[in-house]
Amino acid sequence: MHAVLHYLKANQPRFIRELCELLRFPSISAQPQYKRDLRACAVWLTQHCRQIGLKAELCPTPGHPVVLARTPRRAGRRPHFLVYGHYDVQPPEPFELWESPPFEPTIRGRTLIARGSADNKGQHFAHLKAVEAYFKTGTALPCDLTFVLEGEEEVGSRNLPPFLRARRRELRCDAVVVSDTGMPAKNLPALTYALRGIVALELTLRGPARDLHSGLFGGSVENPAMALCQLLAKLRDARGRVTVPGFYDDVEPLTALERKQFKRLPGTEESYRRFLGVPELFGEAGFSSHERTTARPTFEINGLTSGYQGEGGKTIVPAWARAKITLRLVPGQRPGKIIKATVAWLKQLCPPTVRMEIGDCHGSMPYLVEPTGAHARAALRALQAAFHREPVLLREGGSIPIVNDFKKTLGVDTLLLGLALPDANAHSPNEKFDLDCFAAGQRMSALLWPELVKTA
């Protein structure tokens, strides 16, 4: 193990250069024009996996390909762990807010700035580098590993569940390891034991057959933008609660233990407010910001589009108005039930003066795993050894839909060992990844496999 850790330490500059290569691919899965770039990124990853000694395969799907890479199998049954990551990234818009181009990785001090650096290229790359260290130092890995790196996480991982089902036999494993979450501070490593689920939908209200001159027609016809505002306004009440009937019925309340554990986290509400740059924090009455973002469900507008958006003005009644919406769910809530209730509520609230279309509906379950099992304890030991600090147990507000598919298809839990700091700007301009976390993540990964094998 000493050789492995020494190899990691000695090769950081090269690892960073390689990560920068990976970050140069604009692998934006939400935008069809980048299909070739996603493929090029997957090809690069496949070749890189082969270079470090893995047996890698580029697996086509109806969408973007999956990179499947495994350690050479030995005779006999050994523990087998799966490492999941995704090479696709969020759209970089708005471009003008990036201080450096999103796909030209830029290093400032110990920070690497690029779209995808934290979410998720940098994080899964740390695990690849740990395996490389085992291979290149001739150190025996105490288990088999399989990397599953997909290209559709940011658009709902539609093709991964069928892929897992088709490859169920070769992917059978003892646990899944995912680094795609966060840690509260550079000196506070974390194991995440709960995630929020999500429901996404696109709501369009259509009024007149075409944009109308607001002077000639305004006043005699519903303005779809106003109808959309009045409709959406009713979805959240003054206490910050979602108004969809039955929305909170299945929400599991936080335990006293959990609320106490959250008090260990650094930072104050005021420092958090300053970090976000808002004049006042706002959320569901009766909960702290951390609770609101991790253990309470939400209704969020992700985008609004209607009428004229260019410079100056255009005096029209727009023909239509659209909102992109996501709801975050917490353990207990089920996407199917929430979609049904939300759509029914929207239909009930929609005025007869416009036509409603609801599209692009999809969802994923929230996730909750008890953090006291043998694997979790092994992961906590690896975190402690890699970071030289006592790790914390976290709930997180994001969604990693695929963890539910691992449970369903492979019957195993997922260890969420995140390496992104709170200011990583995932999904925002100037996304960044801390290079110390990158290095510590490699150590954690190297130390994790012997710890996990001990539990077998």
Add this chain to the structure above:
Amino acid sequence: MHAVLHYLKANQPRFIRELCELLRFPSISAQPQYKRDLRACAVWLTQHCRQIGLKAELCPTPGHPVVLARTPRRAGRRPHFLVYGHYDVQPPEPFELWESPPFEPTIRGRTLIARGSADNKGQHFAHLKAVEAYFKTGTALPCDLTFVLEGEEEVGSRNLPPFLRARRRELRCDAVVVSDTGMPAKNLPALTYALRGIVALELTLRGPARDLHSGLFGGSVENPAMALCQLLAKLRDARGRVTVPGFYDDVEPLTALERKQFKRLPGTEESYRRFLGVPELFGEAGFSSHERTTARPTFEINGLTSGYQGEGGKTIVPAWARAKITLRLVPGQRPGKIIKATVAWLKQLCPPTVRMEIGDCHGSMPYLVEPTGAHARAALRALQAAFHREPVLLREGGSIPIVNDFKKTLGVDTLLLGLALPDANAHSPNEKFDLDCFAAGQRMSALLWPELVKTA
């Protein structure tokens, strides 16, 4: 006069070709990248005015130039009338809804389709062709005429009032004639005696310093798109009335005579609903659609912008949300007072969780002139003779801010003799101008000058 009318009849094909040339300039005043096209359009118009025998001048302003063209002055004081038009056009977006490219004029039957065809190039071009007919047939014009063709009508005519003040002496006249309004049907010419005013503003709500990951941060911070929806939702009540305090205080009620006159207009509420393509009409309770669009004030959202608008999804809390807003005012209301009341109301309603910015505020007065004066009666005679039908008196819902400036600076009223049919799609995709109305408009203009001179 026979020669003039014969010349007009004989030259229609060429006039249409020339109008198509004029329509090919993308003279979009709202979008700075078209500055050169506006200038090119103004240069073309200046040269065209010279070709037909006018003394034309391209007059620079701090914005787009004004084309000033006058008939050669004779000795002695003769009646002098001013013809106003604008060569700038509305933005053509959304492009995908145009059945032919907006700046490639297309003729279908008796309809000419192009941005600017009705609003306003086709309409002022009809007046130019009438003057050409006088000149080319050697027929004596009984008065002096000056054409003022500006390039900033669609962006508020900011530079025209100073231009009028600077040229007050040479623009001194007996009345202004403007064809920039509509007529209810091909067989129903109209004199418009009232226009709505307008107030425009741009409202931006700013929340977090950057777009935030809606999983990691959603629930703990106001969503500016939701704040905007909840704010704008409060601006109009369930009865279709604007909620700004004092908004209706100065509205002059319709007279019984006016409501009776409106009953002469063709069409039913049901045919109007079908024409607009809406499932139900909607507007202020207690008024007909015609009254709502011409004699009642409104609050309209012209555009909404927030967050991610591309394909697929992006799970963010947007950093900001913006609405482009216009309010239409009716006689009695004053833009300054309405701007003040609206801004105060928005500020009062704005939650403390976001920062509000209000920009791009401008407005113009409503217009009302008694349609029983000598000039109006002369215009009605010219309309009757040109269209062979009894004209109707109209209020119109649009705004032509400059008519108030003519009154203020030159002390004269404006005759609004519109040639656009209700389906002209002004400010909409597939804007069009009826070629029979184009021809009748030329006849009307030719017949107008002797009628107006009779009143002197």
